[in-house]
């Protein structure tokens with residue numbers, strides 16, 4: 001089974017990475033702002049592996065992760081830059097090596113970016129987003145075709161000879177990121193080797209059905225009712241039913257006792273409608289005066305292009321995000337303009 005995995009790195013690259021790890025005693029592992037299951041899972045899994053090599057490895061995130069990831073083994077030890085600035089700054093300054101996971105541009109660290117950029121340690125990037133800013137790092141593992149950073153981290157550990165020793169905790173973290181970044185293996189998940197990896201992870205004794213429930217069936221009653229309200233009252237259709245958007249305001253979030261992570265994945269819901277090609281969500285940020293934008297598409301509709309052009313962001317072909325300045329009315333007007341500009345790509349192609 002293990003032989004069915006194609007090696008990720010050429011020998012030369014593998015030796016460079018080994019040398020970087022071997023030369024480091026203190027390591028910081030970090031992920032992007034508003035870490036998702038893949039950012040957190042890959043960081044926890046990678047840090048666990050590094051500790052098994054006798055390293056000191058701390059996971060530092062720019063800010064909090066969604067509540068539904070709190071059960072992950074090791075999540076309670078994560079340090080947050082926005083709340084524990086002094087500790088985080090010290091760890092980053094003292095680190096011999098900083099591993100940046102699930103992002104490829106220091107901008108996605110926001111406030112933490114400066115501390116990482118000015119640290120004396122070497123910087124390694126491990127990521128699956130397109131368009132890496134390689135000049136910001138000493139060593140890059142960029143694999144945009146991989147389903148998740150967790151998949152890359154698993155392959156690295158495997159190639160570095162760490163699979164036998166891999167702990168169940170690390171396997172749980174890595175499985176979780178692969179599962180969340182593929183929507184429970186429902187998109188971006190057709191590569192056969194993904195299931196070789198899943199099989200190797202299952203052999204570590206994890207309960208994948210429980211992981212699914214922990215992530216996807218672990219919400220409050222308020223959240224379910226909020227979802228119903230959004231679908232019934234808030235969903236707007238554009239481009240003759242080939243695009244949809246909805247807005248979430250702070251007032252509504254308060255009404256439905258919103259906690260971080262409650263609206264995760266909602267942007268996918270409109271894609272359940274036949275013929276829908278593009279879905280956009282606009283959410284008032286709870287910390288800053290900005291509107292967070294998420295885009296999802298099917299087939300060849302380029303969410304990332306639209307996000308770059310209209311929403312100060314970017315991302316993948318079928319999943320992208322960005323940010324717009326307050327207020328919501330202006331953000332809605334921007335969505336309408338964006339959809340209008342792309343209508344020709346949303347309508348069915350003549351046969």
Ligand code: 5GP
Pocket residue numbers: 129293294295312313314315316319320321322323
């Ligand atoms: P989400 O909608 O889950 O926040 O983001 C989906 C994807 O869009 C992310 O995996 C990431 O690739 C990209 N993304 C989200 N927000 C931003 C942003 O502000 N800037 C850039 N460049 N990409 C983003």
Ligand code: MN
Pocket residue numbers: 038039102128148149181
């Ligand atoms: Mn990811």
